[in-house]
Amino acid sequence: MQSKADKPDRKRQSGVIPQKVLWKAGTMLAPLPVSMVTCQAPGGKPNIITVAWAGTVCSEPPMLGIAVRPSRYSFNLIRQGKAFVVNVPTIELTAATDSCGVWSGRNVDKFKRLGLTPLPSKTVDVPGIAECPVSLECRLRHEIPLGSHTLFLGEVMGVQVTASLLD
Template identity: 40%
Template structure:
């Protein structure tokens, strides 16, 4: 028998994303978000949902762009910090010892030290209540060479992304590979 919890902001794991934006004056900012992911494969689009009260919200609206960085497990402290303090009050890049890099394809920054980054051009926003869902068309995906597999593609086991459990407010890592997609089910 299953226990009901009613409406909750809960999936067992959500990706930890570092949302990169510029403010009106061009100051780079990162914020941690766990409400985001892939939403379309053609055109390739990703989403992130933010509250209007966040400093990054206006950056996305004004610049029509954002980046999504995927920090590795070794960067959990930096990732958590980006969700604790406001970029309106501090320079989060400087405080965390990260270096802002201007996106090649969009008007948004990312942290040089983050191993996997997606550059997104804002194509849609949807007011959902407390959050606004921003849909970004993926303009580029970047990965450090250190997280590329032998086939030259990004490897999740090398990226070692952080996932977030919103019910328990815990960061975790991913486990071992369970099998190849669209294949393991055929056995």
């Protein structure tokens, strides 16, 4: 067991605050968890996009935000379908997650090519991914153009979780 004298004390270590310098503005919060976001235009085929910029933006009502470039195929699918599903991949899905960020859904059915299973959603008209342990079903509530990306804000309408994880 450490005695009080052995425990680090920031005040006693040096007494000097490190000097800071102003650096170029940029996105310095990395790494972030990567999500596999599913989207679909009404009557269209579902697509999967890899999204690294995603996170909680509100707890009441529960809302998530995802940042998507307007040039991406999935951008208009989200707008048209007014919904998306944020799927949390496992380590076993690393290669599939990477591939979804490389291939465009304009030319490839990513579900078929990667052997993934569309999971019917309970609350939105966009499937999740059955192989992902968590799928957060979101209804599009707002979109905010920010520059290189648009922030899509979705209200979480339902969450599907692999049952064995809840034991």
